[in-house]
Amino acid sequence: MTTPTIDRPTFDMLEQSTGAEFARELVGTFLQEAPTMLADLRDALAKGDADRFRRAAHSLKSNSNTFGALQLGALARELELGGIAKATANDGALLTALNAEYSRAAAALDELRHA
């Protein structure tokens, strides 16, 4: 079984516990912030800043899991724990996968936000 882009029970729970309107606004905040985190990852990688790289991956992981973007969260976690070495392995395959998964998650979240 593959992990869905957005785990609905997690997202529904978020809506229930904080209110639908708030949850949607929060998605908006995430969609604004996430590109900065992704850029941070790339920049930290280019500069070899391991600490910053780990922090950016950590933030992305934490937020992804909040919205039920579990696959994105899992990829970010791999980068957080594996660090720069893991990110540069296989021609940066992991980072590519992360970017692709982010596009899917962002689209799915945006759809949920306007549902």
Next chain:
Amino acid sequence: MHDLKGWAARLLVVDDNKVNRLLLTRSLELQGHSIASAENGRVALEMLRREPFDLLLLDMEMPEMNGFQVLEQLVGDRQLRDLPVIVTSSLEGIDNVVRCIELGAEDYLTKPVNPVLLKARIGASLEKKRLRDQQKELVRRFATPEVAQDLQTSGFSLGGKRVRASVMFSDIRGFTSLAESQPPEETIELLNTYYALMFDAISSHGGVVTMMMGDGLMAVFGAPVPLRDPSESAVRAAQEMVELIGLFNHEREAAHKPTIRIGIGIATGEMVAGYTGTNERATYTCIGDTVNLASRLESHTKVAQRTILIDDATRAALSDAVHVEQLGPVPFKGKSIAVDVYAVEIAP
């Protein structure tokens, strides 16, 4: 009854991530609390030092100053070290959890934080804080500042240590017949004034009142806070007590009320000092021969017709400025050999 659910507390949320910050703030607001937030440890500490908070929710992974550094700062800060901290983090590894708890965090919640769990943990932490605040207030009200400070810095633990100190016993002469001759309200008022004066004299010389019984009190000089010169401090305090009673008597005479006289006994030596009792109710006290001797000296003031009596060890430590009169050896109950007793001269 205290209603936990109805208790709106002021909480500080610290997280560098905007989504986390907003989400946690929202959850807590829905629980009825009032929330402020900070985006890193440095800003959080500034806010904590500026305004009071009931609880801190702390992220670990942050730029500028991370959560571990905040915890370290809090432990070292007398004002802030009792502030309950709940760590909210997605840092993995049990060693991180252990490190947080070791640094004084009350609880550790993994992000994304489950709202029900969050509510339960915050409720528990706030309740603990409320009890601690109550305890602090009790200590403040019933203990001297020195004992309260000692409790705060060393923490509370039953058990004693051997110290060298001076012990003082003091009571009002003929108090029982005085109490029987006047309305009870007046007796209580008299006692309150008396204690206020005695406490003032004792604490201004570094002493600590450890016991009050009726019209009598026991005080220790040199423990729990060490004094450079416990004997001299105790005797100086005693002289001041007598002087204050003199002033008090002037007022009472003017109001056509009976005057009072006190008797004071002081002994110096080794004793065991510490907190005794149970974990629920305990008191700072000193035990040993020196304590018994001070009590006997105080009783002996009636026989000797002197106001302040001291033992040889106390006298030996006094400066020349204090004049004493040797009364000779007195055989005390419980002492195999007679004890040299000295009367301290008091200002006319």
